[in-house]
Amino acid sequence: MKIDEFITSFNNHPVLFVGTGISLRYLEKTFTWDGLLSYISNELKGNGEFYYDLKYKYRSNGEYDYPKIASELEDEFHVILQNDRNGKFKYINDIFYENLAKDITISRFKIFITELLKSYSIKEDKKAEVAELQKVRKNIGSIITTNYDTFIEDVFEFKSLIGNEILLSNPYGSAYKIHGCIQHPDKIIITDSDYANFEDKYELIRAQLLSLFIHNPIIFLGYNLGDKNIKSILKTIFTYVDPSSETAERIRNNFLLVEYEENSENLEVVEHDIDIEGMSTIRINKIKTDNFTEIYRHLGTLSLPVSAMDIRKVQNVVKEIYAGGHIKVSITEDIESLKNGEKVLAIGSTKTIKYEYHTAEEMMINYFRLIEESNHQLLKLIEKHRIQKNQYFPIFGFYQVQPEISNFEKLKGIQLEKIETLKSAPDLATNHYSIEGINNDDNISATNKTNAIVKGILSGRVNLEDAEQYLKEYPQKYETDYKKLLCVYDYRKYYYNDLTNYKNKH
Numbered sequence: 001m002k003i004d005e006f007i008t009s010f011n012n013h014p015v016l017f018v019g020t021g022i023s024l025r026y027l028e029k030t031f032t033w034d035g036l037l038s039y040i041s042n043e044l045k046g047n048g049e050f051y052y053d054l055k056y057k058y059r060s061n062g063e064y065d066y067p068k069i070a071s072e073l074e075d076e077f078h079v080i081l082q083n084d085r086n087g088k089f090k091y092i093n094d095i096f097y098e099n100l101a102k103d104i105t106i107s108r109f110k111i112f113i114t115e116l117l118k119s120y121s122i123k124e125d126k127k128a129e130v131a132e133l134q135k136v137r138k139n140i141g142s143i144i145t146t147n148y149d150t151f152i153e154d155v156f157e158f159k160s161l162i163g164n165e166i167l168l169s170n171p172y173g174s175a176y177k178i179h180g181c182i183q184h185p186d187k188i189i190i191t192d193s194d195y196a197n198f199e200d201k202y203e204l205i206r207a208q209l210l211s212l213f214i215h216n217p218i219i220f221l222g223y224n225l226g227d228k229n230i231k232s233i234l235k236t237i238f239t240y241v242d243p244s245s246e247t248a249e250r251i252r253n254n255f256l257l258v259e260y261e262e263n264s265e266n267l268e269v270v271e272h273d274i275d276i277e278g279m280s281t282i283r284i285n286k287i288k289t290d291n292f293t294e295i296y297r298h299l300g301t302l303s304l305p306v307s308a309m310d311i312r313k314v315q316n317v318v319k320e321i322y323a324g325g326h327i328k329v330s331i332t333e334d335i336e337s338l339k340n341g342e343k344v345l346a347i348g349s350t351k352t353i354k355y356e357y358h359t360a361e362e363m364m365i366n367y368f369r370l371i372e373e374s375n376h377q378l379l380k381l382i383e384k385h386r387i388q389k390n391q392y393f394p395i396f397g398f399y400q401v402q403p404e405i406s407n408f409e410k411l412k413g414i415q416l417e418k419i420e421t422l423k424s425a426p427d428l429a430t431n432h433y434s435i436e437g438i439n440n441d442d443n444i445s446a447t448n449k450t451n452a453i454v455k456g457i458l459s460g461r462v463n464l465e466d467a468e469q470y471l472k473e474y475p476q477k478y479e480t481d482y483k484k485l486l487c488v489y490d491y492r493k494y495y496y497n498d499l500t501n502y503k504n505k506h
Contacts, residue, residue, distance in 0.1 A: 003267045003287060006256065007298040013141035013172075013308040014217040014299065018152050019229060021222030021260055025292075026130055027151060028121045033066050037073055040112065043088075044077055071191040074109035081108045091115075106186045114185040117149045130155060132293050135300035135374040138307045141216055143175040144209065146229055148182050162187050163201070171212060172312035178205070206236055213237055214247060217254040219299075224259050225274060225286070234274065234282050243280060252284055258295060261288040300374050307377065360385040360393060365477045367394055367486060368468070376402040383407050389414055392483040394490030419458075419491050422484070427455040435462055435470045450481040457488045464493050 007014075023030040031039060041051035054072055058065040081089050081096075089108070092115065096108050122130055137156040145152055153160050153175035162177045162184055179198075180188035189198050212218070213233075223230050241248045256269065272286040289295070358378060363370060370379060379402035387393045395411040405411070429452040432438045438452045453470075456462035467489045474482050 001269045003269055003295055004298045006269045006285065007295075007302055010217045010254075010302060010304075012216050013139060013304065013311070014219050014302075015141050015212050016143045016145075016152075017218055017220045017223075017233070018143055018145040018147060019220070019222035019227065020147060021224070023120075023147055023149055023151055023222070025222070025260070026122055026126045027149070028123055030117070030120065030149065034064070036113070036116075037066065037069055039116075040077065040109070041073055044073075044080060050076070065192075067190070067192040067195045070109075071193065074107055074191055077109045077112070078107060104186070110185040110188050110190070113148065113188060113190070114182040117182050120149060120151055129293050129296070131372065132296040132300065134372055136296050138309055138373050138375055138377075139299055139302045139304065141308050141311075142171050142173065142212065144212070145175060145177060146179045147177075147222075148180060148188060150181065150183065163205075171208075172308055172315055176209070178209075210237060210240060213251055213254075214241070217256070220255070220257045221292075223257065225257065225272065230257065231274065231276055234284070235276050235279060238276070238279060238282060243282070252282070255284040257284060257286045258292070259286060259288045260290065262290055264288060264290045267291060267294055301376070303377065307375075360387060360391075361478065363398070364392075364394060364483055364486060367397065367490075368472055371397050371401055374401050380404060382411075387411055387414060389417075392418060392480070392487040394487050396494035397490045400494050415487060415491065416495075418487065422454055422488065423458060425451060425455065427459065428452045429456055430459075430461075432456060433461045435466055438462075450485065453485060454488050457485070457492055460492070464489065467492075 020032055024032065038048065038051050041054070042048055044050070051073075054069045055064055058068045081093055085093055089112070092108050092112050095111050096106070099106055134155050140156065143152055143156060143158055150160065156175070158173050158175040160175050160177050160181055160183060162181055182188070189195060220230060237251060238248065241251065257272075266287065266289045269285050269287045271283050273281045273283050276282055287295075358366065358381065360382075363382070379398050382395075382398060382402070383406045391414070393411060393415065395408065395415055399405055399408050428444055428448055429438050429441065432441065432452070435453055435456070438444060438456060439449055444452050453462065457467050467485070471482070471486055471489060474485075476482060
């Protein structure tokens with residue numbers, strides 16, 4: 001089965017289970033478990049011999065006991081830094097003692113891990129692929145990850161949840177950090193004792209995750225078939241679920257392991273058997289490929305009745321209702337008598353409630369996010385809005401995402417007329433090639449700066465990257481100046497450039 005067929009069959013929002021391989025794929029400086037411990041040991045000792053000794057000590061049946069290696073390395077790290085207060089790791093000692101003064105107990109070892117991973121940069125050649133990954137967020141229910149870094153939740157803008165927070169969570173829009181996170185170094189799970197404590201407290205969390213596995217498609221990214229995390233999850237599921245039951249079959253059909261294979265363009269999903277210790281063989285779906293972009297593209301265009309982001313909003317409101325808040329609930333019809341396709345859930349002010357997701361103004365405010373996410377479902381609603389002839393509305397970028405907007409030609413005509421009017425205005429900053437330069441020029445009055453920037457973008461003197469950053473950071477996005485600038489940017493990026501390329505080809 002091809003990957004597009006597999007994903008199209010989903011009738012619920014997928015959950016991503018993300019491992020180290022994703023950070024290794026996209027980030028400039030990151031580590032495998034072995035690589036992280038090796039790096040710390042080398043930094044501490046100046047060579048690799050101490051770490052080799054630890055690996056020799058904790059090797060059994062061809063495998064290494066990394067939690068025990070980490071435990072011994074943590075002890076050594078503590079002793080050396082304690083005896084060398086102002087040496088190479090002075091900054092770690094500074095943080096350690098500052099924490100203790102506030103009655104916060106975090107080991108020097110975990111502080112160092114946090115400092116090592118707290119900032120990251122995306123590989124230049126992977127930025128386009130990460131942009132495709134970002135478009136997936138509207139269709140993803142939640143993320144489960146064993147990674148300590150914050151890359152995946154930053155891309156999706158999901159809320160990180162650690163430990164007991166998982167039990168009280170809204171599953172939509174959450175990133176379950178089951179092995180901890182650098183945002184809370186005291187909760188990082190890496191040593192033998194960490195794992196022992198984790199297993200003691202994991203039972204309720206396990207039940208929460210099991211619910212996701214039963215009801216949602218699960219896509220494993222950044223793991224391989226031999227990964228202990230994969231086998232542990234499968235063992236957990238089929239300990240609670242009879243492997244011969246219909247539920248077990250549904251779970252198996254929902255599972256997809258995306259395994260990395262260098263330079264492979266393969267898009268075929270195949271079945272694969274995994275041997276689980278103490279259990280029968282478990283069959284799951286697998287794809288081996290290097291073409292992650294195509295997988296993200298199909299996930300991003302998955303068409304479900306409602307977006308995962310809207311479900312998250314609803315669940316937040318329901319949670320508040322459960323908590324005894326002050327939200328009034330009114331049922332306007334006999335809900336049991338309505339067919340599923342006739343049901344509408346509307347949340348908002350009783351004075352302004354409308355059957356739509358975004359107003360035209362809200363679409364402009366969220367312009368970059370809607371395009372980055374390729375939110376074609378929401379953008380189809382543009383044809384429901386009444387855009388007046390005197391309004392600025394950036395139709396060209398939206399049309400790139402959703403080419404089925406029925407009133408596109410009318411909106412295109414309105415915007416081109418507005419652009420022609422702006423082109424005829426005087427150019428007040430012909431010597432400036434940046435927005436910063438225009439804003440810092442005292443010879444251009446405050447009231448004329450926006451028009452100067454408009455002319456700079458239209459003439460091509462101000463580059464589109466500069467304009468995009470300026471618009472994303474614009475403080476008052478309800479103002480006409482923002483809308484004017486956005487429409488000029490939209491015209492140059494999605495209409496003028498396309499038109500110019502077309503003319504050059506012909």
